Amino acid sequence: MDWQGQKRAETLMQILLVVFAVAALGIGYTLASFQTMMLIYAGGVVLTALITVPNWPFFNRHHLKWLDPSEAEKHPKPQVNVPTTTKKKSSKNKQ
Amino acid sequence: MHSFGYRANAVVTFAVTILAVTCAMVSLSDNFNSPSPTADVKVLNINWFQKQPNGNDEVSLTLNISADLSSLFTWNTKQVFVFVAAEYETPQNALNQGNNLRGKDYNMTLHWHIMPKTGKMFADKIVMTGYYLPQDYK
Numbered sequence: 001m002d003w004q005g006q007k008r009a010e011t012l013m014q015i016l017l018v019v020f021a022v023a024a025l026g027i028g029y030t031l032a033s034f035q036t037m038m039l040i041y042a043g044g045v046v047l048t049a050l051i052t053v054p055n056w057p058f059f060n061r062h063h064l065k066w067l068d069p070s071e072a073e074k075h076p077k078p079q080v081n082v083p084t085t086t087k088k089k090s091s092k093n094k095q
Numbered sequence: 096m097h098s099f100g101y102r103a104n105a106v107v108t109f110a111v112t113i114l115a116v117t118c119a120m121v122s123l124s125d126n127f128n129s130p131s132p133t134a135d136v137k138v139l140n141i142n143w144f145q146k147q148p149n150g151n152d153e154v155s156l157t158l159n160i161s162a163d164l165s166s167l168f169t170w171n172t173k174q175v176f177v178f179v180a181a182e183y184e185t186p187q188n189a190l191n192q193g194n195n196l197r198g199k200d201y202n203m204t205l206h207w208h209i210m211p212k213t214g215k216m217f218a219d220k221i222v223m224t225g226y227y228l229p230q231d232y233k
Contacts, residue, residue, distance in 0.1 A: 053099060
C-alpha cells in the first residue's frame, strides 16, 4: 500500500469498528439480546478485516513519486571518504 | 500499516479493546434496572426439633416457597443464585448462635445473587419476619 492508502486503511478500520460496536450495543439493548449484540459485532469485525487488511487496488491510487533519472543525475550522491583506500594510494605513489 | 500482518494485528487489537469498552457499557446498563421481587415462605411442617450431642439445636423444616423473581433478569443476566436462610438473634451474637432455641422467633430471608454475562454482580435480599420455633423439643 502507498502512504495515502495506509492512512485510509487505518482511518477506515477505526471508523468501521466503532460504528459496528455502537450499532451492536444499540440493537442488542433494544432487542434485549446479548447474543444478537455479539453476533453483529463479530460480523462487523470480520467485515472490517476483509475491507482494510488485504492490499486492495483502491489503497494504491496515490503512487509514490520516485525521482526522474535525469533529475537524479543533476544531484549526485555525496562521496564517502574511506581512510584505508587513500592510504594505499599514497604508498603506491611513493614507489 | 505497511504490511498485511501489521494491519491484521491492528484490526484485532483495536477490535478487542472496543469489545472491552462495550462490555463495560453493558454492565453499566444493568444499573438502570430496579429489581422488585416478591416472595412468600410458608412453614408447612416442623419435622424435628432436637438438641444435638454437641449442645446445638437442630431443626428440620418443610417449606413452601413461592417467589416472583422475573424483575431480576436483564439481557445481561447469566444466572440468578437464590437461597433461603433462617436468621435469629441471641444475647451473644447478633446473628445465629446454635443453642437453646425453644420458642425462639426467627426471620426467613430470601437472598439472591444476580450473576451477569459480563461485569458487576448484584446481590440483595428480602427479610420476612414473624416465624416461631415450637416451645418444646419434638
